[in-house]
Each structure stands twice: as C-alpha cells, then as structure tokens.
Amino acid sequence: MRNPVSTQTLEAARAYRLQRVREQLLAADCAAILLYDPVNIRYATDTSNMQVWTLHNFARYALVFATGPVILFEFHNCEHLHEGNGLIDEIRHAVSWSYFGAGSRISEKAKVWAAEIVELLRQHAGEGARLAVDKADFEGLELLQAQGLTLVEGHSLMEEARRIKSAAELELMRWTIAVCEKGIQRMHDEQRPGMSENQLWAWLHYENIRHGGEWIETRLLASGPRTNPWMQESSERVMQQGEIVSFDTDLIGPYGYCADISRAWTVGHVAPTAEQRKLYALAFEQVHHNMDLLRPGISHREFVQRAWDIPQPYQHNRYCCVVHGVGLADEYPALAHKGADWDSSGYDGVIEENMVLCVESYIGERGGKEGIKLEQQVLITRDGCQPLSQYPWQDDWL
Incomplete structure (x- = not known):
C-alpha cells in the first residue's frame, strides 16, 4: 500500500x-x-527513539515551555535522529540517573540532572515556577522541590491535551488503521487449522512493521477454550477447525498512532455453531447499541446508564x-460499567466532537467453553459517531 500522508499533514x-x-x-x-513517558514525548515533540525500551529506562526526556523553547534531552549520540524536526529548539544530552545507567552514582547524577532542570526553569520562566x-x-522530584520548584501532576494535563484530535491527526490515524486492517486481512487469509496462535x-x-508501524502493545489473540475468560495472550497452542479465534489488535502503527480493533472468526472459516452464533450476536449488539448512544454533549454518567x-x-x-x-495509545477516558463498577471507579465528564473512542464488548459465560471479543474504533462527529475501521463483521453469523 502507498502511504497517502503528505508532509503538510504531518x-x-x-x-x-x-x-x-x-x-x-x-x-x-x-x-x-x-x-518522560515516550508517548507523551512523541505527542509534544514528534520524536521517537527506542520507544518500548524507554518505557522502562528513563534515558530520554523533554522539557516543553508554555511560552518558551522545546528542549529534548536525547540518548547518547542520537541527536541526528531528529534532523528536520522544526518543533525542537535545542537538543541536549540526557542525564541518566536510573540504576541501569548510574549504578552507585544515582545521587550524584540526580543532582546534576536537577541542577540543569532548575537552571532552565530560572532562565526561561523565572523564580518560583510551577513545573508539571x-x-x-522520587529522588529527583525531591531535589527539584528542594530548589523551590512547585511540582504539578502532569500526566493528566497530557491526557487532556491528547483528547481532542485535529483533522491532520485523523489522517495519520486513518493510515494506521488501514495498515492494521491490512494485517487483519492477512491473518484472515493465512489462518488455518494446525497453526499456532503465535504463528x-x-x-x-509483519504487516505493521513493513508499512512503517512501530509495535503492538499486547498479544491478545486466543483460540478455543483460551477465549474464555478473555485476556489470555497468544501462545503455542495449535488451533483446531471450528474453534473461535478472537483478537484485539492494540497496534501502534505509522507515526505512532493506535489502531485498536477486535474481531472474531472460526478456525478454518467454517460455519459457527449455534452457541458461537449466539455469543457473536450478543457482542455485536452491545457494540452497536453503545455506538448509537455516542454523540457530543452526552455525559459519561448518562452514557453508562x-x-x-x-x-x-x-x-x-x-x-x-x-x-x-484512543490516540497515540489508549487514552482518557475509560468508562466503567454501570452499577458496582461505576460506584467504585466511574468518573463523570463529557463526550466531545473530535474525540476518538473504542467501543468494547466481551461476551463469554463464566465457566463457558468459548467467548467473543469485539471492538470498534469510532470518531465523535457533530451528528454522532462514525466508524473509523471499515473491516467487515461476520454478517452471516447474525
């Protein structure tokens, strides 16, 4: 497939x-x-370097000023990776003070790190600045506070920033979804009895990487009895004809955007049993009933109820x-089910135009033989919700 994204869009x-x-x-x-979160760094600076590795190694970071420069602190000898990126005003060498990089010198390195951050805040924002x-x-945060900085929880700020998509962002996301659907179709065509879930x-x-994608956040594909309960990741289990195979893509594709789509088939693409058909119809009904409710202005609470x-x-x-x-990854909000789930973890808010949401369903009886996982990625428009994925459903099962 040819990448349709223009430089102007990016x-x-x-x-x-x-x-x-x-x-x-x-x-x-x-x-x-x-x-420090590489997804947040990507959102603010559109820089990418060893994304998965830096999720657990604090080896690169960025300092973004509200009315000042964007400064990227990059891993050793990686400045050349970002040539031509006009968002970056300055690239500096990152100071690593995690145990992997600093060992017994953590405290020494953390002090160097904190002094540089404090100096930049004083230079570009003055004394007493609030830093998200x-x-x-924790050791580095204490050093910053000891220098008089007021620290603010910043992950929620980034989630709020990421919540509303622009037209250009949606073009990037649609390309990722097209790549993901190419991968889904390849799985559909290659799937046969006797192959393993991992295969x-x-x-x-394969299709994600060869089209410029980046990684897949989970391995949520299961077959037969491993589809119930859900959340078992792919294994060496050999799939048998007629069993359910279901999956959740969680794919981070080109430009770092996420395609989060779930479908279910039978192994060998044979006709489903009456029970498989029933489970699929219920999951399909849940997804589409809830899609029909989504519109700008509806509150989380009203939608859930x-x-x-x-x-x-x-x-x-x-x-x-x-x-x-969903955006560069799964994002705010996550809406709890009504009843006890809402009481324990629900929170209110408002669905707005140009949010992108994933509508979820899993239907599998406790102790049941199999289950069905379905999910659709949608755009909130002024008229309701618009599916972003065009990958077909099993209409002949309904």
Whole structure:
C-alpha cells in the first residue's frame, strides 16, 4: 500500500499537538512540563527513539515551555535522529540517573540532572515556577522541590491535551488503521487449522512493521477454550477447525498512532455453531447499541446508564470498560460499567466532537467453553459517531 500522508499533514499535526500541550500548561498556570513517558514525548515533540525500551529506562526526556523553547534531552549520540524536526529548539544530552545507567552514582547524577532542570526553569520562566511532570523517580522530584520548584501532576494535563484530535491527526490515524486492517486481512487469509496462535499473530506484526508501524502493545489473540475468560495472550497452542479465534489488535502503527480493533472468526472459516452464533450476536449488539448512544454533549454518567445491559450469565466476565479513548495509545477516558463498577471507579465528564473512542464488548459465560471479543474504533462527529475501521463483521453469523 502507498502511504497517502503528505508532509503538510504531518507538519500540521505536529503544530496542533504542541499547541494543545501549551494550552493545557497555561490553563494550569505551569511554566513548563517535564516529559518522560515516550508517548507523551512523541505527542509534544514528534520524536521517537527506542520507544518500548524507554518505557522502562528513563534515558530520554523533554522539557516543553508554555511560552518558551522545546528542549529534548536525547540518548547518547542520537541527536541526528531528529534532523528536520522544526518543533525542537535545542537538543541536549540526557542525564541518566536510573540504576541501569548510574549504578552507585544515582545521587550524584540526580543532582546534576536537577541542577540543569532548575537552571532552565530560572532562565526561561523565572523564580518560583510551577513545573508539571508526567512521571519520574522520587529522588529527583525531591531535589527539584528542594530548589523551590512547585511540582504539578502532569500526566493528566497530557491526557487532556491528547483528547481532542485535529483533522491532520485523523489522517495519520486513518493510515494506521488501514495498515492494521491490512494485517487483519492477512491473518484472515493465512489462518488455518494446525497453526499456532503465535504463528497467526505474527502476521499482524509483519504487516505493521513493513508499512512503517512501530509495535503492538499486547498479544491478545486466543483460540478455543483460551477465549474464555478473555485476556489470555497468544501462545503455542495449535488451533483446531471450528474453534473461535478472537483478537484485539492494540497496534501502534505509522507515526505512532493506535489502531485498536477486535474481531472474531472460526478456525478454518467454517460455519459457527449455534452457541458461537449466539455469543457473536450478543457482542455485536452491545457494540452497536453503545455506538448509537455516542454523540457530543452526552455525559459519561448518562452514557453508562443508557449503555447496553449485559445479560446476567455474562456479567462476571464482562470487559474492563464500556468505551475508552484512543490516540497515540489508549487514552482518557475509560468508562466503567454501570452499577458496582461505576460506584467504585466511574468518573463523570463529557463526550466531545473530535474525540476518538473504542467501543468494547466481551461476551463469554463464566465457566463457558468459548467467548467473543469485539471492538470498534469510532470518531465523535457533530451528528454522532462514525466508524473509523471499515473491516467487515461476520454478517452471516447474525
């Protein structure tokens, strides 16, 4: 497939995202935000370097000022990776003070790190600045506070920034979804009895990587009895003809955007049993009932209260949420089911135009033989919700 994304589209998405971050900083009266989460760094600066590795190794970070420069602190000798990126005003060498990089010198390195951050805040924002931080180890945070900085929880600011998508962002996301659907179709065509779950799942990775994608966040593909309960990741289990195979892509594709789609088939693409057909019809009904409710202005609470009622036999194995946001990865909000789930972890808010959401369903009886996982990625428009994925359903099962 040919990549349809133009340079102008990419530049527009970059500018929009940085502006969203700065708007959140100004609204929170923060001079800057210090970013360590590689997804947040990607959103604000559109830089990418060893994304999965830096999720657990604090080896690169960015300092984004509300009304000042964007400074990227990059891993050793990696400055050349970002040539031509006009968002970055300065690239510095990152100071690593995690145990992997610093060993017994953690305290020494953390002091060097903190002194540089404090000096930059004083230079570009003055004394007593409020600094948002998305995540960091406690020793460094204490050093910043000891220098008079007021620290603000910054991950929520980034989630708010990421919540509303621009037209350019949606173009990037649609390309990722097209790549993901290419991978789904490849899995569909290659799937046969006698192959392992891992062999089938590898085709999704193959199509993602060869089209410029990046990684897949989970390995949620299961067959037969491993589909109930849900959340078992792909294995060496050999799939047998007629069993259910279901999956959740969680794919981070080109430009770092996420395609989060779930479908279910039978192994060998044979006709489903009556029980498989029933499970599929219920999951399909849940997804589409809830899609029909989505519109700008509906509150989280109202949506959840009006959401599809899961029949009692399937309540115990229900999915962890009804819908969730998605962008560069799964994002705010995640809406809890009505009842006890809402009481323990629900929170209110408002669905807005140009949010992108994933509508979820898992239907599998407690102790049942199999289950069905379905999910659709949708855009909230002024008229309701618009499916972003065009991958077909099993209409002949309904």
